[in-house]
Amino acid sequence: MPSSHQGGPPPRTVRPPGRSSVAADEDVAPAPLRRTGYALTDLGRKRASNEDAFYIDDVLGLYVVADGMGGHAAGEIASREAVDTLYGMVKRGVGQLRLLVDPLSDQDSRAACRLMESAVQAATYFVYSIAEIDREKSGMGTTISALLLLGDYAVTAQVGDSRIYRIERGAVEQLTEDHTLIAWQLKQGLITPQEAARSPHKNVITRAVGNREYVQVDTQCIPLASGARFLLCSDGLHGYLKDDDIPEIVPVGGSAAVRRFVDLANERGGKDNITAVLVEID
Numbered sequence: 438m439p440s441s442h443q444g445g446p447p448p449r450t451v452r453p454p455g456r457s458s459v460a461a462d463e464d465v466a467p468a469p470l471r472r473t474g475y476a477l478t479d480l481g482r483k484r485a486s487n488e489d490a491f492y493i494d495d496v497l498g499l500y501v502v503a504d505g506m507g508g509h510a511a512g513e514i515a516s517r518e519a520v521d522t523l524y525g526m527v528k529r530g531v532g533q534l535r536l537l538v539d540p541l542s543d544q545d546s547r548a549a550c551r552l553m554e555s556a557v558q559a560a561t562y563f564v565y566s567i568a569e570i571d572r573e574k575s576g577m578g579t580t581i582s583a584l585l586l587l588g589d590y591a592v593t594a595q596v597g598d599s600r601i602y603r604i605e606r607g608a609v610e611q612l613t614e615d616h617t618l619i620a621w622q623l624k625q626g627l628i629t630p631q632e633a634a635r636s637p638h639k640n641v642i643t644r645a646v647g648n649r650e651y652v653q654v655d656t657q658c659i660p661l662a663s664g665a666r667f668l669l670c671s672d673g674l675h676g677y678l679k680d681d682d683i684p685e686i687v688p689v690g691g692s693a694a695v696r697r698f699v700d701l702a703n704e705r706g707g708k709d710n711i712t713a714v715l716v717e718i719d
Contacts (some may be wrong), residue, residue, distance in 0.1 A: 472586050474500050476714040477695040482707030488512035489671050489712040490520045498586035499527055500714050502599045504671040507577030515579040519560040519646050526556035536588030550656035553594035557581055557654045564647025578645035582669050595655040596644050600675050604666040609683045616644035667716040673709030677702045
């Protein structure tokens, strides 16, 4: 699968059982900062099918990870269709935006965040409509973690418990908030981190794309810096990550780094599908 695409529908991840699919591209569009994305998705050790999907496009500057859920292969459909719809909306709308540069105006920031939110809402409605037509897919949904590089800033959109990390000068920051019951309980002070680690509700998601007609989307604009790295991943990866793992693996760089992330998750259990997207800014 190619990592970037110009014109026509976006590339889709093809995942034969037990196989991995890789995407990488050295060709980038002229921009203040060059960006290159690498991605790998893997079945893991326990699942019969891969319901994760990803998209990377260095020319457009768009990077997405989605983790589907639902029976009768509905999770795979939800993640794939959500990624396709989000791509189409961003592709059509990004030309209406101005590049985000310092000093960043509120108007430009709001317009960029509004595009990403609208793209996720379109994906939500489309996936929900599929389930309304085919009742066997009722309740299907997916997470979405999306990153759009626009000038000197990145715009993120988040629903669910996939994640986006920023790695800069050896420091790691989780840019997104998990929309899970446990995360909400921790934020409210209802449970301790130790209780969260033992909780039977680890997989309860409070927001998803497609299980309703509308979803609340978290968006933000983040300044870019040369040398920064972004890691987008499904919970099949970050569920196994320790605090020190990310800055140790990211400097490996490129396809080798995403392969190491996937291998690490498999080595530590591989109970879920595993997807990693690494974006390098130079």
